[in-house]
Amino acid sequence: MRRTVLKKGTQYAFAATVVALGVAPAVAADYDVGSIHISQPWARATPKGASSGAAYMTITNTGNAPDRVSCVSSDASARCQIHTMTMDNGVMKMRPIEGGLEIKPGETVTLKPSGLHVMLVDLKHPLEPGKMAEATLQFEKAGTVKVVFPIAAIGAPAPGAASSGGTMMEGHGGMMQMGKH
Numbered sequence: 001m002r003r004t005v006l007k008k009g010t011q012y013a014f015a016a017t018v019v020a021l022g023v024a025p026a027v028a029a030d031y032d033v034g035s036i037h038i039s040q041p042w043a044r045a046t047p048k049g050a051s052s053g054a055a056y057m058t059i060t061n062t063g064n065a066p067d068r069v070s071c072v073s074s075d076a077s078a079r080c081q082i083h084t085m086t087m088d089n090g091v092m093k094m095r096p097i098e099g100g101l102e103i104k105p106g107e108t109v110t111l112k113p114s115g116l117h118v119m120l121v122d123l124k125h126p127l128e129p130g131k132m133a134e135a136t137l138q139f140e141k142a143g144t145v146k147v148v149f150p151i152a153a154i155g156a157p158a159p160g161a162a163s164s165g166g167t168m169m170e171g172h173g174g175m176m177q178m179g180k181h
Helices: 001-022
Strands: 031-033 034-046 052-061 065-075 077-088 091-096 099-101 108-110 119-123 134-140 143-152 175-178
Touching: 031 143, 034 065, 052 077, 052 099, 052 134, 052 143, 091 108
Parallel strands: 034 143, 091 175
Antiparallel strands: 031 034, 034 052, 052 108, 052 119, 065 077, 065 099, 065 134, 077 091, 077 119, 134 143
């Protein structure tokens, strides 16, 4: 009898370890295209049946001229767009940024939960923890770059941020309204 109890306890400990390792995102690569530097790309996992997901990164313009970035395509979704998120009377509103997101010379812009983000629209499959999603970004001046986004667990914080266990809508309460795509 005692042997069975230890065996089950060991099985549970092993399963917990596998789950913990399975949801840890891979280390993200940095990317340079022209005067643009992209760091810490990552995405959050989505539940089965979700029609959209979000990806994040930090973009720095090291050049002397402004540049604009748009999301051109993704292997994970039919469409991808750079979105802004605002709160209006307790309702979260997400809208695509028409003409691309401007990155001024010397400026660093962080796409993060509850703010600017890459919206992956009409997902082809759920975003699964521990896997990767790719997106092609187009900069007006710097050119095109394919970025690999390691997928973290649902509700995961940004790499290096304190864990809050929230979601993209964390702390906002209320409803979510997406603009026309």
